[in-house]
Amino acid sequence: QSALTQPASVSGSPGQSITISCAASNGDVGNYYLVSWYQHHPGKAPKLMIYEDTKRPSGLSDRFSGSKSGNTASLTISGLQAEDEADYYCCSYADSGTYVIFGGGTKLTVL
Amino acid sequence: QVHLQESGPGLVKPSETLSLTCTVSGGSVSSYYWSWIRQSPGKGLEWIGHMYYSGRIKYNPSLKSRVTISVDMSKNQFLLKLTSVTAADTAVYYCARYYGSGSFVWFDPWGPGTLVTVSS
Numbered sequence: 001q002s003a004l005t006q007p008a009s010v011s012g013s014p015g016q017s018i019t020i021s022c023a024a025s026n027g028d029v030g031n032y033y034l035v036s037w038y039q040h041h042p043g044k045a046p047k048l049m050i051y052e053d054t055k056r057p058s059g060l061s062d063r064f065s066g067s068k069s070g071n072t073a074s075l076t077i078s079g080l081q082a083e084d085e086a087d088y089y090c091c092s093y094a095d096s097g098t099y100v101i102f103g104g105g106t107k108l109t110v111l
Numbered sequence: 112q113v114h115l116q117e118s119g120p121g122l123v124k125p126s127e128t129l130s131l132t133c134t135v136s137g138g139s140v141s142s143y144y145w146s147w148i149r150q151s152p153g154k155g156l157e158w159i160g161h162m163y164y165s166g167r168i169k170y171n172p173s174l175k176s177r178v179t180i181s182v183d184m185s186k187n188q189f190l191l192k193l194t195s196v197t198a199a200d201t202a203v204y205y206c207a208r209y210y211g212s213g214s215f216v217w218f219d220p221w222g223p224g225t226l227v228t229v230s231s
Contacts, residue, residue, distance in 0.1 A: 036217035038156075046156070046205065048219035057219065089156055093216055099171050100158040100216055 002026055002094030004103035011109040017078040020106045022090030024071040033093045035073035037066060040087045040105075049088075050075060077108070085110045113138040115206050115222035123200075123229050129193040133206030133222060140164060140182055145189045146209040146218060147180060149202040157202075159191065161209040196229045203227075 050066035146161035
């Protein structure tokens with residue numbers, strides 16, 4: 001069964017850059033399917049940050065960027081700010097588009 | 112700008128049916144695909160399914176036998192029914208607008224979520 005694996009946690013100091021990885025268990029993501037990313041502050045609605053691997057929704061800060069290499073997608077946040085502290089999830093199709101899967105989530109701590 | 116709001120009972124007894132409503136404002140429920148997603152306590156996000164008003168529907172295979180997603184165009188709402196619930200169905204349930212095609216999928220916007228607890 002397809003899966004997206006993220007690190008459980010990452011941390012960084014204000015002003016620094018961090019990268020969150022999202023590794024697919026098979027070749028679906030690398031060969032065909034595109035990844036989206038979500039920011040989730042507990043108790044609030046998740047927010048779309050990146051779609052189709054690299055695209056930013058209108059109005060979103062350019063401190064957030066997405067990339068992909070092979071079967072691993074990445075979300076990079078530059079110029080870390082306190083308000084970036086949240087959980088981040090990647091998302092894609094699985095099993096030839098049969099269903100949608102999310103990564104397990106990464107908790108970002110801004111030190 | 113589309114806004115979504117979930118509503119429904121916060122407590123459901125085991126073996127009964129969970130029923131939630133997502134009210135769409137700022138847009139028509141007949142114009143897009145709509146989805147339900149949940150997050151169990153301490154766990155990640157789980158896609159439940161999505162549908163288009165005309166009847167095109169896709170469900171998570173792990174929930175397919177118990178899930179029904181439907182649309183009420185007269186009220187501009189879409190609905191979730193989950194039968195035979197157990198404690199494992201305790202979660203915050205989110206509704207979201209779904210964008211997807213052959214190779215891509217994303218959800219935007221999302222509702223704030225509603226907590227449903229399964230307990231006797």
